[in-house]
Amino acid sequence: MKRIILFLIVLFAQQIVLAQAPMSVVNKTAAIPFETVENQPIFPGGNNEFIKFIGKNFRVPDVEDFSGGVLKVSFVIEVNGSIADVKIINDLGHGTADEIKRVLSLCPKWTPGDQNGKPARVLFTLPVTIRN
Known part of the structure; x- marks a missing residue:
């Protein structure tokens, strides 16, 4: 009985250990972007x-049935000042x-923005009102 319990414990522990992502796969440099920082970009x-x-620079669509609205987009200002990870939240x-x-x-x-004196990735959400 002790051997069966020990076997089950080892089997359970093995599943937990093997389920972890190896450290070589984890991206250590890409920090999660902040929404609020001490100094905004x-x-x-x-x-x-x-x-x-x-x-x-924005060209309004030249379509008859387009009435406009609010286009929402999010993006990240990287530590080098470039824009990345552009995602459309509300597409018109x-x-x-x-x-x-x-x-x-x-x-x-x-x-770039900074937090605690270090450059930080900052998440922006931008509403763009489009009138036709």
């Missing part, structure tokens, strides 16, 4: 310039998702 020229940049259709991705890919590098 800054677009060259500030928030007003960022809004102007989006307005200047008619190519608006591809268009905002294109515009964000044109963005110049931002001044």
